[in-house]
Amino acid sequence: MKILIIIPAFNEEENLGDLIKKIKKYDNENNLDILVINDQSTDETSLVCKREGVNVIDLPCNLGIGGAVQTGYKFAAMHNYDIAIQVDGDGQHNPEYIEKLIEPIIQGHSTMVIGSRYIEHLGFQSSSVRRMGIWYLKYLINTLTGLKITDPTSGYRACNKEIIQLFSSNYPKDYPEPESIMYIKRKGLTVLEIPVIMNERIGGESSINLHRSIYYMIKVSLAILFDKIRKESF
């Protein structure tokens, strides 16, 4: 079974080294391939990866999180990977959950598995403002699709081959996490959540700051609504 870990990274030199070390320590049998997508970082993100001996794709233009992640899925599709795991480059995601994340996929219970902070409510729970936003998105997706996704913005996810193919041909652009759940549901595929514990980011900066969060909420809401009325064939 070929498994690829996709790590989108934009200016994450402070966090990436630790993350890669953690993954390697976790994966001592070396079953996992790691691929960092460097989205035109201005710091030494690419160098850190090379120093750690990890494969890195340096994008020639800044594509944003959606475009960067999709590059990973395109790579996974090209190289015939069976499972792709998305891990944020900021170190919020603990590699120790990888096994739990891919288990339902290997057993064929689900096509996609999301790691959620809000099932057991342990570890870093994000700020209250963000929790409100996530809560709202949870209800929006729930009313529109009936899916119960407690952590729709979580970027800690694993996908099977079918979804790798789907994402490599079409993936939402700017803030893709909630929208991609709609997309998968529309395609008749299944999403499952498992509880994980996340960390607070140590260094660097989040891509969503306070004044961008209003834009984020409006854009994501509209994206979800538009996806609802989209036909299945798109």
Add this chain to the structure above:
Amino acid sequence: MIPLKLQIILLLFILLAIVQLTRMITRYKLDLKYALLWILLTMTALLLVIFPQLLSKTANILSIETPTNALFLLAILLILAIIFSLTIALSRASNKIKNISQELGILRYEFESYKKNIGKE
């Protein structure tokens, strides 16, 4: 109606625009696809300058009091159409750039690892 002098000046402007449009299209500087709306705009303007009474008629049909206002409405609608077509073109182009960037990033990576393997042998 409209003074002859103004009519002639406007006519000159429009003819100049038509000449420029045609020149750019024939020299492949402007894609016909994107020029279509501009051609429509110049043709409408040409028609209205030669037959100004058309504008009064349009105003009448739309129950707009003065022909000038009908002209503004027409002009703004056409301009909006052009701007919208630009947004569509931009979306398409940015999608293509995204795909090319992804492909280029992957290819560059594959090329580097290929080079490394060649070096080892």
